[in-house]
Amino acid sequence: MATLIESIGVTKSFGGLTAVSRVDMIVSRGQTKALIGPNGAGKSTLLNLLTGMMPMSSGDIRINGCSIVGRSCYEVAELGVARTFQNVQLFQNMSVIENVMVGCHSWTKTGLFSGALRLLGHWREERDIYAEAVERLEQVGLMQEADADASGLPFGKQRMLEIARALASRPNLLLLDEPASGLSTRETAELADLLRAIVADGMTVLLVDHDMQFVMDISDEVVVLDQGVKIAEGTPNDIQNDPRVIAAYLGIEAG
Amino acid sequence: MTDQKLHAKPAQRPKLRSRFDIFAILPFVVFFICYLFVPRFVQDKALNSLIYIGINVLLALGLNLLMGYAGQISLGHAAFFGLGAYTSAIVTLRPIEAEIIPSFSVGIGVMAGVAALMSLTRASGWKLAVGVALLFVFPWISRAAYVGLPGTIIICAAGMALFGLALKVGWWRSMLAGLINSASLIICGRFLNGALARSYDGVGTSPWIGMLAGVLLTGLIAYLIGAQVLRLKGNYLAMGTLAFGVIVEIMFSKWVAVTGGSSDGIYGIPTISFIDGLPGPIRRFFELCHGGAVDPQRQYFYLVWLFVFVALIFAVNIVRSRVGRAFRAVHGSEQAAESLGVDTGRYKVQVFVLSAALASIAGSLHAHNAGVGYISPGEFNFLVSVQLVVIVVIGGLASVWGALLGATAIQLIKNWILMLDKADIQIYGLAIKGLDPIVFGGILVVVMMLMPQGLTRGLTDALASVIRRSRSSAYQQEAS
Amino acid sequence: MEQFNQLLVTGISNGCIYAIVAIGFSIIYAGTQVINFAQGEFVMIGAMVAAALLAKVSLLVAFPVAILAGCLVGAILGLCVLVPLKRAAVVSLVIMTVGASILIRGLAQLFWGEEGKNVPYFTGVSVNEDHTFHIAGAIVGAQQIWVVGITILLVIATHCFFKYTLTGRAMRACALNPTGARLVGINVHKMIILSFVMAAGLGSIAGVTVAAGIYARCTMGAALGLKGFCAAVLGGLGSYGGGIVAGILLGVVEALIVLVIPSMSDYRDAVAFVILLLVLLLKPEGILSRKKAVA
Structure with missing residues (x-):
């Protein structure tokens, strides 16, 4: 190997x-x-x-x-390299799916201006990010909570969410x-x-x-x-x- | 996979908000229609308040991106507001005195050089300090030696290259910094000389150029300051930005040669005739909506709120984009954000510069306001920074539309205070005057004590919990 | 040389005030991890209450009343901070104390007006009487000796309080480990309030003392507070000794800068802030402290 x-x-x-x-x-x-x-x-x-x-x-x-x-x-x-933390470190101020979407950061590249102007490339990328996030959430079984606040999840689910977020970075x-x-x-x-x-x-x-x-x-x-x-x-x-x-x-x- | 997992699979996926989602666009449509027709039906006095509200919305939008979304506090935001206003006013108006040109352009050149040095090379600490000092020294040497423009470029570039070699911070990158230093110095000097000639001819510079210069200068300063200050957190960041704000305020009131000092300020700043400057069909469209020719104040309303409209769209888009999520991730947990590949340092500086640029535009708009045309240091002091924080807090941290609400609320309060001031009320022999600090301070204390998330968010959260409680109690009743 | 000595004297007496304010910052910071942006307003409260009272009563009455007034304001602020202390983020607490600061200033302006108030020197009949000494060519006002003397007294008193009294030790315990302190039966909330009261008391003593040298104004708090903070950071937040040394150093540097760069006199007020920025950026744990900061 x-x-x-x-x-x-x-x-x-x-x-x-x-x-x-x-x-x-x-x-x-x-x-x-x-x-x-x-x-x-x-x-x-x-x-x-x-x-x-x-x-x-x-x-x-x-x-x-x-x-x-x-x-x-x-x-x-x-x-x-993606990781999770011993004391779960979610983005408490964001929803479950947004947490996972941040995970997609490293393989996407939309900048401030194309994001602000919603240029075409941004749009395509956003769709990819969303698809990836949904896939990861389904993988860990959190799709039902996708729009909930991350801070409101029970502890076990927070751990799963953190793994989903890490996986989203491919x-x-x-x-x-x-x-x-x-x-x-x-x-x-x-x-x-x-x-x-x-x-x-x-x-x-x-x-x-x-x-x-x-x-x-x-x-x-x-x-x-x-x-x-x-x-x-x-x-x-x-x-x-x-x-x-x-x-x-x-x-x-x-x- | 266990059965558990299969059950967890949902029947429907939540949809990604489409670009043509009617509910996302509707507020903007309503907003734009109001924008077109409000000046027609509103009195002069209210219109004036609306212009100020618009300027405050711009400021609050920027500050909210920084504070509410990225979680970085700034207690010196009025400095950027003031820098925009002063730069715009000075560039537009002041006959530039010949003596100012060299020092000013050296200043700009050094700042550009420092920015290049910091972003290109790995110099830090004392090496950076030496580099910055050299960026001052080389233009000065070349000026003292009368070597002319090519000589200046060569001295700056070669000198910086030597510096880079000697201190091992990357010689060609340092040389590039030297080149940028001398080039921007020369370009700035040329530009100022041109402007000087124009102002001697009594033409003056276009306010648009003033606004642009304001944004560039403020953005540059915000970048230089932000790259350093944003390494601080919490209390320290608050104090650092506050100190920066106070320094700028002192500069406004004491650098009399340029800013007119605290007593005179700058007056006679021309307004921007927005509608008159538009191409024919668009101008006629505005005139149609307004029902006739548009007077200067109403033209200014259209201008300010156009900026607000665009800024709102930008802010909403940014918040829901990749970069916006990165901002919020920085707020949530810097460590986790870094571990996912978010360059937290860079995004913090980016949002800082963005909000400074918005503040600068607001400042320019404030300076060129129709029928006022006057600015003084008092309009950009610490209390103004606090007032901006109040707007953000009232509107709710991390809420774009909240900025509108907060700015409106603040303007109403200010109008009310002004009314009280004029009414000359006395209670037990105490003249009720100058209530601004009391009201603003009181709002901050009470809101932060009871709802640290901000007023709007706190109220909606409270409402939600009440609803939840009543629902769950209804459910319990049903069950029993 | 004479000018140098003169500026040195001014610098030291100004620096003493910064030092006292810095101690106040450190006391509150140690207990709550909150930087109390309203610290300067305690100084102002002390000065203004004394100024208002001195018109009618003697200093012996006015001084304690002013201190009591300061302590009262401190206690109220402490109570307000306690409410959100556990659940709020640092940013919220910062915003809150900033709000408190301008609220206090606004109220003071409402009651006492914008204009400065004359405060007589502690010793001597009136402001105009020339009560001065000549030391090494410098004119030293009696009030400046008062300032220095009171500062020394306060520093010693604070030191003894924290070192020898049970309450002082309990406060230090709370600062080091609140949970541990609670376990051994210390009322942490009471200690936090007490730290606010102490900081406010110190501030208002400084206020009364300094008011006699300059006009007492409602707006004097902001600058003093910021400069005191600068001293506190310079000396390392939470370190009392460092804050004192840094405060005096800051006062001296601020006074002497005029000698080094004469054209800086207009920008004298900015010096402290530039130093503050530099310290924050280069060495946030403080120049005089060996501790690592949790910036």
């Missing part, structure tokens, strides 16, 4: 604290990879580094062979930061179904979560971080039996 993301010796330190330390990781196209680890292991920080939300201290991340060093977040998004890679946290068992199952369907369509998914059953259920490969260091990588089966991983989770010194 072709490599989609390659992280080489990625390190991030905040003052004296090293949150992520020399992590090497490869995510291949069409793969579902999970990033797990105890609290404070640096999973969310690694996601933030992968999306360019904060600069790396050292190391390199290549997406499709293109280094993201020195690129800001929106430029990384243009490379085809990414190569979808990063999910704790997508199952705060969801009921049924909602988690729905989410797993959705992710499987997305991956079946050729999407690559990298997710962080604490729900082990969910993670082991859907991922092809799992990477375990502990205190910023990668301590294990392998199939869910290998990971579940890896003594270092068990030690990290139970807090026993390995070896």
Whole structure:
């Protein structure tokens, strides 16, 4: 399988604290990879580094062979990386469908003036955006709420909406930061179904979560971080039996 | 897929509002018909108020895009209003004194150069400061050395290229900034010289050119200021814009040579004879609607509200376009917007410049108002900035048509206050005068205390919740 | 050199007022994360009430009454801010305090009129009597010594309040962690009101003191408020020490700029704002503060 993301010796330190330390990781196209680890292991920080939300201290991340060093977040998004957030970050001031329509931003290009004048190109593009948004909303089962205020949705649906919004940007890679946290068992199952369907369509998914059953259920490969260091990588089966991983989770010194 | 998912599939899809959606266009049609016939049936005094309402609507539309949609507060918006008014008035009217030309054109040149430097190169911090200083120095050297125009261009370009090489900020981009610097300096000088010759001939410049100059200058200043100030958030942004507003206001009242200072101001600004300037058939159409020749004040009404009409269409379109959604996304969550590929910095500056340009047009219209033709710094002070915020707050943050409502409400209140002032009422020996700050301040405090979303939005929300409650209670009764 | 000393004296005494206003900003900001745009109006209230009262009663009566009036206005404003504090965005709160600021100014104008009021010096019989000292070639007015002295006193008092009294410590706790403070039984709302009252009290003391040097006007609050804010930002919002140093620095720079660039005298008022803009843009966490700002 072709490599989609390659992280080489990625390190991030905040003052004296090293949150992520020399992590090497490869995510291949069409793969579902999970990033797990105890609290404070640096999973969310690694996601933030992968999306360019904060600069790396050292190391390199290549997406499709293109280094993201020195690129800001929106430029990384243009490379085809979409993400969701641990604490759901919807545009509270917009309707459900408008939220998804913002997701289409990176592959459209209408500017201020053609938008203000409603030129022909703008019109065509708006139709595409709308079609995409409807498709994504149907995919996550939120079409009935399309015109509702995003802030009024129940929490589980807000998570789904955030995924729909990310998908609308037609990414190569979808990063999910704790997508199952705060969801009921049924909602988690729905989410797993959705992710499987997305991956079946050729999407690559990298997710962080604490729900082990969910993670082991859907991922092809799992990477375990502990205190910023990668301590294990392998199939869910290998990971579940890896003594270092068990030690990290139970807090026993390995070896 | 579970059964759940299949059930969730809706029977009908909501339709995308078509371009020819009658309900979207209807308000504009009604608006345009009113526009054509109002001057015919309205008295002079009310018409005057309507002109001011129109100007305020333009201001509020711009500020609302910035504050209501993009969520960036500006407490110095009167500065852009004033910059538009002053530039327009000065360009139209003032015989430009020969001494002003060099310094003015150097100023314009430097500003263009700085804009180029900032947008083209990666210079920042002290490197940027050095670059800006050099943009001042090179034209000055070439002037002092009498090297002529080609020499000026060469010195500016070569000097900036050296700067770019030495500080590693991209030499050819810096050179381009130097070229833009010298070129705009020369063009501006030429233009001013031409205008000078015209004003000596007693011709003066067309107000339209004044308006255009106002928009360009204000837009440029807004770009320079906005690119820096908009990195701030919340409280800091409010204070930053406020400080900018105060600085500009001080400049209006103290730079007497150009602005006439606080006592004199600028007077005798010519009005724009809008209808007279139109091509024959259109002019006759207006005259037909109006039922005869149109007097200057009514011509001005037509002009102002034409701008309002166009601005309304633009605003409605922008809000529902890709860029408008990006503005609102910036308001909702900058982080999430960035993660979806929205260049938040760029869009913030864009909306800032857009609203400044609208304010500048409003300023020009204010300056050329028929039968007034006078501006002074007091018309662009902090209270005016606050008043604009009041209009936006009354009209509702994030509501285009609310601007109309807010501006009208404010004008009515102002008329009422003026009436009170004239009536000379005394309560317990207290002369009731100058109530503007009390009323405006009171509105802001009360509305923000009870409905932080703005009055219109707050009221509709309250209404909606009342309806919802009565419905649900009706439902409960039915159920029981 | 004499001119320099003279300007220095003016600068320091002006700067003291900015410093007090800056402390007020910081107190309220620490408690609520709100920048109180009405801070300058507290100064004006103090000055105007004192000016109005001094026509009839002595300073010993007028001073405390003016402070009480300021505190009252502060308490009311604090109550108003409390209502939307939890649910409103920063923008709404900013708009609200701006509204409060012009509301207070408007009311003051209604009651006391537009024109300035003469306020006698604290010591000395009337405004005209020349109560001055000569220090290093500079003429130092008695009032300027009052200003500096009162500032020092207030700074010490504020410091002691926050360091040694239970209430002061409770206020600091609220600023650091409101939830934690609530858990240990501190009434956070009361503390917020108290911070407004304190800021208003400080402001009105500054107002009474400064009014004697200049005419007391209803419009004096805006500029003082902004300059005080400038000092607060310069020193790092929430840092009392920084605000004081920055306030005095600002006063001195503003006075001395005339010496460096004589043609700037017309634009003297703009200096503070230019500095404010520069500080906001270059180093929003404040020049004198090592903390990272949450800009």
